[in-house]
Amino acid sequence: MNISDQPIAHWRASDSTPQYLHNHLQNVASISKVFSRKIRLEIAGELIGLLHDLGKYSKEFRDYINSALGLLNPDADDYVDSRSLKGKVDHSSAGAQYIWQFAAAKGPLEQQIGQVLALCIASHHSGLIDCLDPDGEDTFGKRMQKAQEKTHLDEVTQVADECVLTRANELMNSPGLTKNVRELIQRIAQHEPQRAPLQQQIGLAVRFLFSCLIDADRIDTADFEEKRSREYRPNSAYVGWEVLSQRLERHLSSMEPRRSIDVLRRNISQECLDAASRESGIYTLTVPTGGGKTLASLRFAIEHAVTSRGDSACLAQAVRG
Numbered sequence: 001m002n003i004s005d006q007p008i009a010h011w012r013a014s015d016s017t018p019q020y021l022h023n024h025l026q027n028v029a030s031i032s033k034v035f036s037r038k039i040r041l042e043i044a045g046e047l048i049g050l051l052h053d054l055g056k057y058s059k060e061f062r063d064y065i066n067s068a069l070g071l072l073n074p075d076a077d078d079y080v081d082s083r084s085l086k087g088k089v090d091h092s093s094a095g096a097q098y099i100w101q102f103a104a105a106k107g108p109l110e111q112q113i114g115q116v117l118a119l120c121i122a123s124h125h126s127g128l129i130d131c132l133d134p135d136g137e138d139t140f141g142k143r144m145q146k147a148q149e150k151t152h153l154d155e156v157t158q159v160a161d162e163c164v165l166t167r168a169n170e171l172m173n174s175p176g177l178t179k180n181v182r183e184l185i186q187r188i189a190q191h192e193p194q195r196a197p198l199q200q201q202i203g204l205a206v207r208f209l210f211s212c213l214i215d216a217d218r219i220d221t222a223d224f225e226e227k228r229s230r231e232y233r234p235n236s237a238y239v240g241w242e243v244l245s246q247r248l249e250r251h252l253s254s255m256e257p258r259r260s261i262d263v264l265r266r267n268i269s270q271e272c273l274d275a276a277s278r279e280s281g282i283y284t285l286t287v288p289t290g291g292g293k294t295l296a297s298l299r300f301a302i303e304h305a306v307t308s309r310g311d312s313a314c315l316a317q318a319v320r321g
Contacts, residue, residue: 007057007161011069012225019224021056022161028052029167031216034236036209041180044113045212047171048120050164051098052213055091057160058152064089093143093151096122100144101153102172113181118144120210124217128210241305248302252295265292272296276303 009024011017029049036045055061059078066072068082096118103114115131122143123129131140148154157165171177184205192198223230257263268291275283276299283300287293 007062007159008065008069009053009056010221010224011065021053022164024220024224025050025053025164027220028213028216031219032212035212035215039184039205039208041184041205041209043171043174043177043180044117044209045216047099047168047177048095048117048209048213049216050168050171051095052121052124052217053091054095054098054156054160054164055093055152057156058089058091058094059155060152061089061091090146090150092122092125093146094153094156097144097146097151097153098157098168099172109178109182113178115140116181116206116209119206120213123210124213128207241302245302245306248295248299252299261290265296268292269296269299272300273303276300277307278304280304280308 006018007021008018009021010019012019029046032049033042033046036042056065063072063078063080064082064085066078067080068086072079099121100114100118103110103118106114119128119131119140129139129143131138133139185202188201188205189198192201219233223233252269255262257266268287272285285293285297285300287296
């Protein structure tokens, strides 16, 4: 089978290697799942990752990318002017419509969840779109009703890799999807019982889920384009605060005072270290330029994280003055 016969997500120019679409979708789904687990929405995170580029299965997009990469002969019937089409081939609406059409036939909560997930997918190249415009028009509904000749939803669901759609359908039908969202709303409501703060916090949760998709998409793309970058990613296996504290202290101990200003910097740094044992809160650090605020505030922040570990309300912020 020729490369051009298989849907491509990205192309690595350094060695003329394609990243096939199903690999990209599965990779993004896995990464987004890990990120969204932090707010216990891993099913939702995996689902939006799996469907975010569903529209790239369309013939219109395949002709566009194959023409741009030189995989199609300019004399071929399928060849298109890729420069004029750059950024104009819609590949984000299909996945959003796929989820929305499924959710629209369900109950009110499922519809709200479907709107959130569809919103994340439809916005993954533009930033979160407004569901209503300033005049009150339903822009989200308009996007979900976008014509087939533009989104190619029916087409892509016929030709998409079976492993992608099978897993997507499993996730959409999973009772855990609704359960996780309901539990998230309940947790937020416990802390924000009034309607206005509750809605705001739910909005922040939507933005967090959206960021999981964006980060996952960009990370997988970067790791494909630059293979060595994957080797340096911690993938959530971060070094503990105690280790970071030890490393910083070793670095600071190697900085012997040579001038009078160095003595002042060391004293400021020590005061920041001493302050790290205080209760969690917002702190300011007002020190003139050249006083060593960067390392001093870092010393406070890391040590405060060590001493406050386990305190979910911990908030340490060094503000330069």
